Amino acid sequence: MAIPKIPAVDLTPFFREGYEDEKRKIVDSITNACSEYGFFQIVNHGVPLDLTSQALKLSKSFFESPTEAKLKCCPLPNAPVPAGYNKKPNPSYEFNEFLIMLPPGSDFNIFPADPPQFREVMEELFSQFLKIGMVVERILSECLGLPPCVLKELNDDRSWDFLIALFYLPATEKERIGANPHKDVSCFTIVLQDEVAALEVQKDGEWILIAPQPGALVVNIGDALQVLTNDKFKSPTHRVLRPNGRSRNSFAFFHNLSGDKWIQPLSQFTKEIVEQPKYRPFLYKDYLQKRQGNKSKHVSRIEDEITISYYAIPEE
Ligand SMILES: O=C(O)CCC(=O)C(=O)O
Numbered sequence: 001m002a003i004p005k006i007p008a009v010d011l012t013p014f015f016r017e018g019y020e021d022e023k024r025k026i027v028d029s030i031t032n033a034c035s036e037y038g039f040f041q042i043v044n045h046g047v048p049l050d051l052t053s054q055a056l057k058l059s060k061s062f063f064e065s066p067t068e069a070k071l072k073c074c075p076l077p078n079a080p081v082p083a084g085y086n087k088k089p090n091p092s093y094e095f096n097e098f099l100i101m102l103p104p105g106s107d108f109n110i111f112p113a114d115p116p117q118f119r120e121v122m123e124e125l126f127s128q129f130l131k132i133g134m135v136v137e138r139i140l141s142e143c144l145g146l147p148p149c150v151l152k153e154l155n156d157d158r159s160w161d162f163l164i165a166l167f168y169l170p171a172t173e174k175e176r177i178g179a180n181p182h183k184d185v186s187c188f189t190i191v192l193q194d195e196v197a198a199l200e201v202q203k204d205g206e207w208i209l210i211a212p213q214p215g216a217l218v219v220n221i222g223d224a225l226q227v228l229t230n231d232k233f234k235s236p237t238h239r240v241l242r243p244n245g246r247s248r249n250s251f252a253f254f255h256n257l258s259g260d261k262w263i264q265p266l267s268q269f270t271k272e273i274v275e276q277p278k279y280r281p282f283l284y285k286d287y288l289q290k291r292q293g294n295k296s297k298h299v300s301r302i303e304d305e306i307t308i309s310y311y312a313i314p315e316e
């Protein structure tokens with residue numbers, strides 16, 4: 001069997017005091033993976049595996065439930081993010097259904113009433129993603145050669161993070177795309193995938209599979225970190241192909257910044273190393289809204305979508 005190109009890194013040392021050499025090795029492998037692919041995988045991340053498998057099972061049975069049951073979970077009209085059940089408009093260029101969740105306790109969250117444990121399991125999964133997100137944030141700061149608290153000090157507001165449960169139908173003869181090639185708006189994203197191989201990252205024009213590994217979580221860099229690091233870590237283009245003969249489900253957790261934050265390349269990646277900033281300052285919320293706008297257009301062409309290059313300063 002071919003060795004997966006994006007293997008999983010064992011985070012155990014980060015949950016212990018000491019082990020400085022081991023931690024440094026992990027930081028090195030993650031730095032390499034981020035520079036090469038913008039993706040890495042983690043195991044022994046502290047998120048309980050019985051929780052991840054229960055959440056995957058519950059989400060699958062929700063998406064397989066009758067349409068009327070799912071439509072009871074439609075987003076509220078005034079929600080800032082369409083929390084609840086969404087299905088791509090038809091005709092559409094992608095084929096997935098998803099359930100958006102805001103942090104536990106948000107008034108906008110809408111969960112199916114049945115089974116009764118659905119809400120509790122998803123809220124617990126959210127809390128676990130928040131926790132591992134903060135560990136990953138520290139590790140990424142170190143990968144960037146910064147003190148571990150830099151990203152937390154820049155933004156400690158976790159209320160803009162959100163979690164999406166995704167469901168992809170099997171491929172048909174005509175349609176194979178589950179999620180179109182895209183880059184995430186987040187600072188970084190953590191993905192829990194089931195055992196179906198479908199997620200791919202683009203590198204040098206080739207699509208590379210993020211092979212599912214038991215117990216692993218996938219992490220990818222998002223646009224916000226690309227801007228903050230002035231392109232030192234780039235947000236990778238990735239896509240999901242619908243599998244043959246079966247459905248796939250996954251969760252994507254977006255570790256964001258506060259929407260009210262103005263973002264621009266940090267001085268550590270510009271002034272301090274005599275580099276010109278590659279992006280002009282912008283309000284993170286502004287970008288989130290523009291990207292949301294891409295999604296809700298009924299007929300959309302990928303070329304027409306707004307991406308992070310909207311804020312790029314043209315090179316002289
Ligand atoms: O389903 C997946 O594995 C990834 C989904 C994704 O890329 C996204 O929601 O941004």
Ligand SMILES: [Fe+2]
Pocket residue numbers: 182183184189238
């Ligand atoms: Fe994505």
